[in-house]
Amino acid sequence: MLGKLLARVMLAAAASWTLGLLAGAAPAPETHKSLQIYFVDVEGGQATLFVTTEGKSLLIDTGWPGNNGRDANRIAAAAKDAGIKKIDFVLITHYHDDHVGGAPQLAAKIPVGTFIDHGENRETSGASASRVYGAYQQLLATGKYKHIVAKPGQVLPITGMQVRVVTADGELIERPLPGGGKENTNCANAAKPPVDTTENPRSLGTLITFGKQRILDLGDLTADKEMELMCPMNKIGPVDIYIASHHGFFQSGSAALVHGIAPRVAIMNNGAKKGGSIVAWEVIEKSPGLEDLWQLHYSEEGGDAHNVTAPFLANLSGPDAGNYLKIAASEDGSFAVFNSRNGETKKYAAKSN
Numbered sequence: 024m025l026g027k028l029l030a031r032v033m034l035a036a037a038a039s040w041t042l043g044l045l046a047g048a049a050p051a052p053e054t055h056k057s058l059q060i061y062f063v064d065v066e067g068g069q070a071t072l073f074v075t076t077e078g079k080s081l082l083i084d085t086g087w088p089g090n091n092g093r094d095a096n097r098i099a100a101a102a103k104d105a106g107i108k109k110i111d112f113v114l115i116t117h118y119h120d121d122h123v124g125g126a127p128q129l130a131a132k133i134p135v136g137t138f139i140d141h142g143e144n145r146e147t148s149g150a151s152a153s154r155v156y157g158a159y160q161q162l163l164a165t166g167k168y169k170h171i172v173a174k175p176g177q178v179l180p181i182t183g184m185q186v187r188v189v190t191a192d193g194e195l196i197e198r199p200l201p202g203g204g205k206e207n208t209n210c211a212n213a214a215k216p217p218v219d220t221t222e223n224p225r226s227l228g229t230l231i232t233f234g235k236q237r238i239l240d241l242g243d244l245t246a247d248k249e250m251e252l253m254c255p256m257n258k259i260g261p262v263d264i265y266i267a268s269h270h271g272f273f274q275s276g277s278a279a280l281v282h283g284i285a286p287r288v289a290i291m292n293n294g295a296k297k298g299g300s301i302v303a304w305e306v307i308e309k310s311p312g313l314e315d316l317w318q319l320h321y322s323e324e325g326g327d328a329h330n331v332t333a334p335f336l337a338n339l340s341g342p343d344a345g346n347y348l349k350i351a352a353s354e355d356g357s358f359a360v361f362n363s364r365n366g367e368t369k370k371y372a373a374k375s376n
């Protein structure tokens with residue numbers, strides 16, 4: 024038994040995997056020298072929690088409403104795991120129910136300091152966006168929270184990492200960011216995407232930097248806006264970690280974006296039946312320099328041919344388990360991805376250049 028376990032550990036170590044459950048306990052807590060990023064499973068919505076080395080926190084989106092507070096509970100569990108008792112900043116990318124819908128339940132569950140958004144809801148044609156926007160406005164109207172309407176180019180007032188707004192309310196940065204500014208060779212054959220008139224292209228997108236680490240989150244920004252951001256000039260430049268836009272749904276995640284930013288690792292916050300489109304999945308898999316794609320869920324649409332293998336999946340097909348992924352990112356550019364389903368961590372060394 025022990026021999027078998029040892030062999031497994033040696034095998035795991037050889038593949039640069041480490042087992043977090045050796046002692047049968049929870050993984051050892053991080054030493055807080057790294058930025059912690061929790062990819063909370065909200066079943067095809069978004070809820071990404073950043074906790075800095077000093078315990079300051081930023082939550083990007085709040086998941087879905089309803090479900091007896093399921094998503095608020097999962098976010099609160101991540102906050103507890105990170106050792107924080109309040110969320111300093113909650114950034115709402117846009118007014119769809121899988122992003123802002125969970126805000127009232129979250130605010131009832133854990134103290135929030137400041138809400139950040141792109142301003143007014145622009146999707147008034149459908150009832151859903153108006154409803155969740157209305158509930159969010161009621162929350163702001165209580166006067167309990169600070170409120171920031173973010174503009175492209177702005178650096179948000181959170182300390183311990185730099186959060187720069189790159190897109191908001193359909194507008195985007197005019198000048199390239201440091202590291203960007205080169206011609207994007209992935210634009211040449213790109214078809215012109217349809218203009219999206221929903222809240223998606225208005226997503227409040229951010230580039231988060233921590234030392235050498237660059238992390239991109241564009242919410243559900245659609246391909247029409249990706250072209251503006253990336254063609255012909257790549258305004259972003261290379262990133263280390265790409266939070267796959269729009270849950271890996273085919274309307275987003277064009278090659279012009281993904282191959283232009285050429286991430287080392289992509290994290291897809293898809294659900295079993297939401298996002299994880301074959302075409303978007305293939306773009307990521309073919310991205311130059313990609314080391315790994317991780318998914319919150321096995322995508323039913325993708326089937327075995329278009330899903331990553333089990334070690335890179337937080338939730339396999341079957342009953343909802345709510346497993347999360349967590350990244351611990353260091354200033355030197357190294358990082359590690361932890362999968363709560365199996366307790367395993369994969370490390371990524373700092374790049375030598």
Ligand SMILES: [Zn+2]
Pocket residue numbers: 067068069119121122243269270
């Ligand atoms: Zn979404």
